[in-house]
Amino acid sequence: MTNEPEAHAEAGPNFNTYIFIFGVLVVCTLLSFLVNYVLGQNHTSATIILLIAVIKAVGVAMIFMHLKFEWSKLYFLIIPVMILGVMMMVVLLPDIVLDWHLGGE
Amino acid sequence: MAHAVAEEEPQAHMGLPLPHGKLAMWLFLVTEIMFFTGMIGTYIILRNGMPTSNDPWPTPHDVHLVEFIGAFNTFVLICSSLTIVLAHLALHHGNTKRAVQYIGVTLALGCVFLVVKAYEYNAKFAHEILPSRVFEKLDGPFGAEYVRHVEEQLNHIIEGHGHASSEAKAACEELLKDLPSLSPFQVNERIVGTKNVKGVDRVNLKGTDEKPVKGILEEFKAEDLHLSYSIPFGNMWASTYFAMTGFHALHVFGGLVVFVIILIMALRGRFGPQHTHLVEYTGLYWHFVDIVWIFLFPLLYLV
Numbered sequence: 001m002t003n004e005p006e007a008h009a010e011a012g013p014n015f016n017t018y019i020f021i022f023g024v025l026v027v028c029t030l031l032s033f034l035v036n037y038v039l040g041q042n043h044t045s046a047t048i049i050l051l052i053a054v055i056k057a058v059g060v061a062m063i064f065m066h067l068k069f070e071w072s073k074l075y076f077l078i079i080p081v082m083i084l085g086v087m088m089m090v091v092l093l094p095d096i097v098l099d100w101h102l103g104g105e
Numbered sequence: 106m107a108h109a110v111a112e113e114e115p116q117a118h119m120g121l122p123l124p125h126g127k128l129a130m131w132l133f134l135v136t137e138i139m140f141f142t143g144m145i146g147t148y149i150i151l152r153n154g155m156p157t158s159n160d161p162w163p164t165p166h167d168v169h170l171v172e173f174i175g176a177f178n179t180f181v182l183i184c185s186s187l188t189i190v191l192a193h194l195a196l197h198h199g200n201t202k203r204a205v206q207y208i209g210v211t212l213a214l215g216c217v218f219l220v221v222k223a224y225e226y227n228a229k230f231a232h233e234i235l236p237s238r239v240f241e242k243l244d245g246p247f248g249a250e251y252v253r254h255v256e257e258q259l260n261h262i263i264e265g266h267g268h269a270s271s272e273a274k275a276a277c278e279e280l281l282k283d284l285p286s287l288s289p290f291q292v293n294e295r296i297v298g299t300k301n302v303k304g305v306d307r308v309n310l311k312g313t314d315e316k317p318v319k320g321i322l323e324e325f326k327a328e329d330l331h332l333s334y335s336i337p338f339g340n341m342w343a344s345t346y347f348a349m350t351g352f353h354a355l356h357v358f359g360g361l362v363v364f365v366i367i368l369i370m371a372l373r374g375r376f377g378p379q380h381t382h383l384v385e386y387t388g389l390y391w392h393f394v395d396i397v398w399i400f401l402f403p404l405l406y407l408v
Contacts, residue, residue, distance in 0.1 A: 022187040036407040046408040064392045085142035
């Protein structure tokens with residue numbers, strides 16, 4: 001590891017980039033609200049709305065959290081935790097859902 | 106000789122080109138990702154795995170959630186993410202005064218988020234949408250308990266505690282009079298109306314001359330009467346809702362405490378460009394809190 005800050009003089013985003021991402025986030029929020037309003041609650045709207053949420057999260061992480069510029073230094077933390085997160089849900093699936101359905105028969 | 110060889114070997118050192126503070130914050134955030142993934146993952150599995158069309162998961166309307174309020178809070182957190190990142194940028198360029206202003210705005214926005222959340226929680230408490238307090242499965246022992254509870258609520262409204270209109274009070278009196286002859290399912294139907302009864306709680310009208318009824322809550326919608334009704338999976342919903350939003354709100358509060366500390370430092374004249382990294386790491390945490398809400402909003406309010 002480097003000693004604190006200087007080796008890390010950032011080449012990060014500027015004011016305009018932040019404002020642009022903010023605009024994208026606001027538009028995406030409105031869009032997900034509208035999709036729910038127009039399509040109602042069904043699988044199609046759920047898929048679209050969750051995809052919009054993923055886009056928003058990626059925008060915040062990549063630009064606001066500077067992951068776009070520091071990915072090479074942090075990927076070894078981010079990728080494993082994403083895999084473990086999905087694995088945890090897969091592990092919970094039989095315990096909760098399958099047990100419920102089998103017990104209900 | 107062996108000693109000489111050991112000295113020639115390259116020295117082991119940790120090679121991450123990151124400041125200690127940033128690495129520590131990211132390690133903390135990684136544990137936080139697992140924490141929230143556990144809760145959100147459990148919610149998704151419960152939400153999609155257990156309910157059926159006859160025994161459905163509660164809709165936002167069933168549990169007094171207003172989509173617009175959730176969207177507003179999302180907007181508030183997005184704004185706060187922008188202001189904290191601009192505070193970091195300002196401090197990076199040596200503009201301490203502007204950075205302090207942005208942090209003050211971020212603090213205010215975080216407070217707005219918590220006030221809105223408190224307003225929302227208040228509605229849950231008022232309507233008793235709380236873990237283990239929601240009535241469901243009316244065919245079991247909870248059915249009799251449900252009828253007793255409704256009797257108390259009706260008396261409460263009739264006595265004038267709920268600011269109900271005279272028409273609403275008359276309808277409540279009528280239901281109270283009929284209560285001894287009604288089953289828990291029929292009481293639920295008289296409160297929410299036949300068309301709003303979930304499949305699992307439906308009163309079988311086939312082969313009878315009974316007609317669909319209009320519920321008291323349906324008829325006096327604007328009065329916000331506090332009458333309990335059956336919400337299948339309501340207790341499960343309340344548990345997951347309060348766990349996820351409660352822990353998220355605690356994280357928001359934690360961020361606000363740091364912003365207050367920074368503002369106190371600024372008031373004492375002890376805050377400046379040397380604290381750029383403090384603002385950056387606090388910002389990382391704050392953005393993470395924003396990302397968690399970005400997923401909670403659609404999962405709870407829209408999907």
